[in-house]
Amino acid sequence: xxxxxxxxxxxxxxxxxxxxxxxxxxxxxxxxxxxxxxxxxxxxxxxxxxxxxxxxxxxxxxxxxxxxxxxxxxxxxxxxxxxxxxxxxxxxxxxxxxxxxxxxxxxxxxxxxxxxxxxxxxxxxxxxxxxxxxxxxxxxxxxxxxxxxxxxxxxxxxxxxxxxxxxxxxxxxxxxxxxxxxxxxxxxxxxxxxxxxxxxxxxxxxxxxxxxxxxxxxxxxxxxxxxxxxxxxxxxxxxxxxxxxxxxxxxxxxxxxxxxxxxxxxxxxxxxxxxxxxxxxxxxxxxxxxxxxxxxxxxxxxxxxxxxxxxxxxxxxxxxxxxxxxxxxxxxxxxxxxxxxxxxxxxxxxxxxxxxxxxxxxxxxxxxxxxxxxxxxxxxxxxxxxxxxxxxxxxxxxxxxxxxxxxxxxxxxxxxxxxxxxxxxxxxxxxxxxxxxxxxxxxxxxxxxxxxxxxxxxxxxxxxxxxxxxxxxxxxxxxxxxxxxxxxxxxxxxxxxxxxxxxxxxxxxxxxxxxxxxxxxxxxxxxxxxxxxxxxxxxxxxxxxxxxxxxxxxxxxxxxxxxxxxxxxxxxxxxxxxxxxxxxxxxxxxxxxxxxxxxxxxxxxxxxxxxxxxxxxxxxxxxxxxxxxxx
Numbered sequence: 001x002x003x004x005x006x007x008x009x010x011x012x013x014x015x016x017x018x019x020x021x022x023x024x025x026x027x028x029x030x031x032x033x034x035x036x037x038x039x040x041x042x043x044x045x046x047x048x049x050x051x052x053x054x055x056x057x058x059x060x061x062x063x064x065x066x067x068x069x070x071x072x073x074x075x076x077x078x079x080x081x082x083x084x085x086x087x088x089x090x091x092x093x094x095x096x097x098x099x100x101x102x103x104x105x106x107x108x109x110x111x112x113x114x115x116x117x118x119x120x121x122x123x124x125x126x127x128x129x130x131x132x133x134x135x136x137x138x139x140x141x142x143x144x145x146x147x148x149x150x151x152x153x154x155x156x157x158x159x160x161x162x163x164x165x166x167x168x169x170x171x172x173x174x175x176x177x178x179x180x181x182x183x184x185x186x187x188x189x190x191x192x193x194x195x196x197x198x199x200x201x202x203x204x205x206x207x208x209x210x211x212x213x214x215x216x217x218x219x220x221x222x223x224x225x226x227x228x229x230x231x232x233x234x235x236x237x238x239x240x241x242x243x244x245x246x247x248x249x250x251x252x253x254x255x256x257x258x259x260x261x262x263x264x265x266x267x268x269x270x271x272x273x274x275x276x277x278x279x280x281x282x283x284x285x286x287x288x289x290x291x292x293x294x295x296x297x298x299x300x301x302x303x304x305x306x307x308x309x310x311x312x313x314x315x316x317x318x319x320x321x322x323x324x325x326x327x328x329x330x331x332x333x334x335x336x337x338x339x340x341x342x343x344x345x346x347x348x349x350x351x352x353x354x355x356x357x358x359x360x361x362x363x364x365x366x367x368x369x370x371x372x373x374x375x376x377x378x379x380x381x382x383x384x385x386x387x388x389x390x391x392x393x394x395x396x397x398x399x400x401x402x403x404x405x406x407x408x409x410x411x412x413x414x415x416x417x418x419x420x421x422x423x424x425x426x427x428x429x430x431x432x433x434x435x436x437x438x439x440x441x442x443x444x445x446x447x448x449x450x451x452x453x454x455x456x457x458x459x460x461x462x463x464x465x466x467x468x469x470x471x472x473x474x475x476x477x478x479x480x481x482x483x484x485x486x487x488x489x490x491x492x493x494x495x496x497x498x499x500x501x502x503x504x505x506x507x508x509x510x511x512x513x514x515x516x517x518x519x520x521x522x523x524x525x526x527x528x529x530x531x532x533x534x535x536x537x538x539x540x541x542x543x544x545x546x547x548x549x550x551x552x553x554x555x556x557x558x559x560x561x562x563x564x565x566x567x568x569x570x571x572x573x574x575x576x577x578x579x580x581x582x583x584x585x586x587x588x589x590x591x592x593x594x595x596x597x598x599x600x601x602x603x604x605x606x607x608x609x610x611x612x613x614x615x616x617x618x619x620x621x622x623x624x625x626x627x628x629x630x631x
C-alpha cells in the first residue's frame with residue numbers, strides 16, 4: 001500500500017469538484033479570515049458553484065493591440081487598487097482543457113480561494129479587468145495565442161507589470177521552461193502536481209504580492225465595506241488596547257449552532273448568506289459595541305468600559321437578538337438561528353488578546369452544554385494538593401521517535417518528544433512537564449526552547465545533505481503570542497530551512513478549544529511551507545469539522561486505535577477516520593504500535609505511517625535507517 005497521492009486524473013474529478021465547491025471544502029483556511037462574503041456574491045444564483053466550463057462565444061471586446069508593438073506613450077504605473085488583505089485570494093485559470101481547468105479550480109476552491117476559468121485567449125484582458133485576479137495560472141499550449149504570447153500581452157499593460165503569473169504545464173522540455181520565464185512568467189510548475197504543492201505555490205506568490213501592494217495602498221480599513229461590520233483585526237486590536245489600559249468591561253464569543261447541518265442542508269453559498277445576516281443581526285443587538293466575524297460561524301463582540309455586572313445581561317441580549325430574528329434562506333422559507341455565548345470580564349487581567357480569546361472559547365464550549373446557552377469564563381483554581389515539579393532544577397532534553405511510511409520511503413521523519421531530567425537522574429515525560437509549565441506560566445519559554453533546538457537540528461541536517469522532517473508539539477498558549485509566529489518565520493528564513501521540513505503538532509483537545517487561535521497561527525505559517533498535524537484524533541462532529549477548518553497535512557490517530565486489531569468497533573472507526581482523512585487529502589499516522597498484529601491492522605485500514613516501539617523505541621539519536629525499513 002502506498003501513501004495517498006491526492007493528485008488524480010482531471011477527467012475523474014468533475015463530480016467531486018462540483019461537490020467540493022458547494023459544500024465546505026477541505027482546508028478552506030482562507031475563508032475564516034474573510035470577515036464576511038460580499039452580499040451580492042451570496043445572493044447570486046449558483047454562488048459557490050464551479051463556473052460553467054462549457055465554451056461560450058465570447059462577447060465582442062475592444063481589439064487587442066499587436067503584442068509586438070509597445071504602448072505609444074510611456075505610462076506611469078498606478079498603485080494597484082486597494083485589496084482587503086484578509087479577502088480570499090483570487091486566481092484566474094487560463095486553460096483550454098476542461099478537465100485540467102476543473103481540477104485546478106477544485107483544488108483552489110478547496111483552499112478557500114476564488115478561482116475563475118478563462119478557456120479562450122480572446123477576451124483575456126476584459127476578464128482580467130472584471131475579475132481583478134491576484135495571480136494568473138497560465139497554460140502553455142492554448143489555441144490561438146499560446147501562454148507565452150498572453151503573458152507578454154499582460155506584461156505590456158502597466159497595471160499587470162508586477163502581477164504574479166505562474167505556468168502549469170506538462171511540457172517537460174527544459175528549454176521551453178527558460179522561454180516561459182523569459183516571456184515574463186514568475187514560476188513554472190509541472191503537471192501532474194499535488195494539490196498541496198499547487199496551493200503553496202499560489203498562496204506564497206499572492207501573499208508576497210499583496211504585501212508589496214500594501215505599501216502602495218491606504219491604511220487597512222477598520223470596517224468591511226461589503227458588510228458594514230468591523231474587521232476581525234480591528235476588533236482584536238481594540239481588545240489588545242483595552243487590556244493594555246486595564247479597562248473594565250467584557251468580551252463575548254458568539255457561536256451560531258448547528259453550522260455543519262446548515263451547510264449540508266443549504267449548501268455553502270446559502271450558508272455564507274446566513275452568516276452575513278447573522279452578523280448584521282448581532283451587530284444590531286450589540287450596538288454600540290463592535291461585532292466582528294471570527295470564522296465560519298462565530299463572532300466576537302467587545303464591550304469596553306461597561307459595568308461588569310451587566311455582562312450576563314449583554315450575553316443574553318446577544319443570544320436573544322439572534323434567536324428572535326427570521327432569516328431568509330429560500331423563497332417562502334425562513335429559519336431561526338440559535339447561538340451559544342461565552343464571555344469574560346476584562347478585569348481578570350489577561351496578558352494579551354490571545355489569552356482573552358482562549359478564555360471565551362473555553363466558555364462557549366461550556367455554553368453549548370447549558371440549557372440557556374450562556375457561560376462565563378471562570379479561571380481554574382490552583383490545586384494546592386497537586387504534586388509540584390521544579391522546572392528550575394531540571395534539565396530539558398529532546399528525544400525522537402521515527403515515523404515510518406508503510407510503503408517505504410527515504411524521507412526521514414521523527415516526532416520530537418520533550419523530557420526533563422531531574423537532579424536525581426530520573427526522566428519526566430512531557431505529560432508531566434507541560435502541565436507544570438502551564439501552571440508556572442513558563443510554557444511559552446519551553447515551547448520556544450523546543451522549537452529552537454528542533455530548528456538547529458534541521459539546519460544541521462540540511463547542511464549535511466539528507467532531508468529531515470520533524471514533528472514538534474506546541475502549546476496553544478505559545479501559538480497565541482503575536483511574536484511567536486513571526487519569530488519562527490524569521491528563524492526559518494535566517495537559517496535557510498525549508499518550511500516543509502517542520503510539522504507543528506496540534507493536539508485535538510487543544511484544537512477544539514483554541515480553534516480561532518490556531519487558525520491565526522496556521523495562516524501566518526502556511527505560506528512558508530510549514531505543515532500541521534492534528535494529533536490524538538478521535539471521530540466526532542466537532543473533531544471531523546476540524547479536518548476542513550484547519551490547513552492540515554497529517555492526522556495522528558489516538559493511541560487507543562493501536563488495539564484496533566482486537567476490537568471490531570475500533571477497527572471500523574479507524575477505517576472511517578482514514579477514509580475521511582484521505583478524502584481531504586491528508587495522510588494518517590498510527591502511533592504506539594507495539595506488535596505486528598497492531599501494525600497489520602493499521603496497514604489493512606489504509607494508514608500511511610506508523611510509529612511505536614515495533615519500529616523503534618524513543619531515543620536520543622536520529623540514526624534510523626528509513627531506506628531499508630520494511631514493515
